[in-house]
Amino acid sequence: MLSRPTRLIVAVSALSLVLTSCTASVLGAARNAGYLVVALAGQTGILDPTQSSTFDSRIVFANMCEKLYDVNANLKLVPELAAALPTISADGLTYDIPIRSGIRFNDGSALDADAVRTSLMHYKTDALSARKSELKPVTSIQALNPTTVRLHLKTPFSPLTSILADRSGMVLSPGALAREGDNFGRNPVCVGPFSFQAEPNPDEIDLTRSPFYYNSKSVTLPGITFRVVVQPAVRATDLRSGDIDVIEQAAPQDLTTLSSDPGLNTKTVPSLGYTGIYINVGNVNGSTKASGTVNNVLAKYPALRQALDLSLDRVAINKVVFDGDYTPSCTPLPTTGQWAPNLTCPTRDIAKARQLVAQTGLPTPITIDLLVPNDSLNEELGTVIQAMAKDAGFDVRVDATEFTTLLSDGASGRFQAQITGWSGRLDPDQDISQFYLPLSSLNYSGNNDTQINTLIDEGRTTVDTAARRQIYRQIAQAALAQRGIIYLYDAGLTLASKKNVTGIGYFGDALIRLQRASLGGTA
């Protein structure tokens, strides 16, 4: 016979367990049979292309919200919901986009030019739209006939087609849009091989195979479960244990283990984006306010920025921090592909760096407060920069900061230098203009260089790709000379999956396309 206190403890524990388990059982979600489980590295945020601003939401959208245009394995623009690339008028002010016929949204309704117009207008006018600035040059949108949409621009804007290959080009079901309004993200309806099924909690999204998809024969998976697993080490162990089928953004420190596992496949693509040290050279009151004179020695003495750059060994940083898996870089342009810059990055030159520091006449060490995101890799990166810069006469104080605080400090100008990354876009304008043009919300550095500003405008209004390439190479040279941002590397983005998972489309944009994926034995 149990004593009274023991009985009490046992009874309370058992009752609590039964109650909580039963409630959890009602509300929880089990693994759906046959579904591919994909681990995402970050939260997706709201699943509405209008409001979306996270990279991981783009991975989910890649499987349920098709766009007017997409990219192929060579990162060339190809039509997706559009029937062909747009016909652009000679003055670059009119885009005629042919729309495919016979396409249905995942609620069964038909897609036509009017539906495309409705989506684009929604992106342009909705108060919460994060797409407004992308479509700003578009002044009006017409549905010429059921299969043609015409866009009118106020000025030529060459990046437009590539912008329509991202969220701005996703076509939303007009019916669902009217029904859901701002809550569209809770039940998004687009065109895609999979349709939204449920979001049982903010860390899990289930998609199910769409019966309305125009190419449904190519889809073999019954569905996909996206699960947010932020810690890279946990993603890697979950994959190795078999609980997860696919992971994105495998960390460099896990790559050796993952690559040597006979049950796994890995594929690495160079990121379109970059990571660099943003120097506050003119952000006085916020990135959207006029730039001015900041109390920062790195702003006052351009020679110090050059000295800091010359103190860094990008190749060594890559080897030490990222196991050689990333690509050293010194410009905002991707290191490979048609926009790659034709220049050689500066190498470490401590003698020159010391000389530049001495020229300023400032007493050494020169203190620099460097904000870094508070994850292990970035903290390690900060420490390596600290050690390298010390040789040139800098005392870099590394301050590991939580990411939203980092962004907030960047936007408001409350920083001297910070390490920040950019996920990258297809068109180089989108990797540059927002970070260099005055009053741009992402111009944390407060850059305002007349030459760069002029070249950005030229790049936007020039139609010929070869001419644009030259313009962006000039911008890369100018940015390297100005050093409002000291670019460090382009990350390698590694997808790892179980051997029995085949057919994944994983290109340079690092989105995971699962239309043709299959899970061996269950498909």
Next chain:
Amino acid sequence: MTRLVLYRVGSALITLLLASIVVFLAVRALPGGPAEALSAESNDPAVLKAINHKYGFDQPLVPQYFRWLGQAVTGNFGTSPNSGLSVSSTLLNDLPVTLELAVLALLVAVVIGIPAGVLSARRPGGALDSVGSTGALAGLSIPHFWFGILLILGLSVELKWLPAAGFVPIVPDPLGNLEHMLMPAVVLGTGIAAVVMRQTRSSVITAMSSDYVRTARAKGLSEWDVIGHHALRNSLITVVTVIGLQLGALIGGVVTVEQVFGIPGVGKLTLDSVYDRDYPTLQGVVLLTALGYVVTNLIVDLVYSVLNPRIRVAGGAQ
């Protein structure tokens, strides 16, 4: 007894009110806000303004607080600007998962901690005591993250005995549920087991030198009867109190454990809400956690008074 209950409930309500004010102000003291976190890469000022307006974050703090409190007492914690989901429904989804984990962790703590404490107390300084004390020190010292990864590597990656992550409801799959919750419960429970073990050991050692234990021995009771029915029974009062006080450690622990094991519970939700500056969710989570803490301590107080009538009498006289 009624007066004691009323007094404790009144104190609990005041604590909750203060907690609501603190959490409301504390989340807003963080740099950046929900709009900045939500807009992330776009960061358009017009969009930031529209987001703040939509969710009422542009209103003065006092009306914001009272509007939130008014809704919260009816169980409506608002809508998450990040996910667009109702905070109440998210909490309703996640809380039972965390509670199940917490209860299992406490069971692990009790199942390991009390017998280990008793065995250690039986021969203080002996071999079992040394093993128990070393184990307790290890349990207290090993970080949850490291221990969790170690268990996953051993039991999931190498041996393939248990799933590494995720959550499966107990109905219709009780075995699957236990498989998923076992490692997290062990990771979370071992730290608390160490505390329970040390407290049990200390209390039992004290009890063993008491007159009533000597009397029990003089009556010819066996050693295990003496320990089980006399020494341990009286020691459990302090052990129960200590278990109640471990709720704080439990709450801190679930944040890490749920991250490691991918459990969609309140701990993970808390951390994500901090990163996302998700004011409504964070406020809801913290207020609910405070409620849980207050209610648990209230229960412990009341259980304590049931176990020890002197407290009931003293409390009633207040």
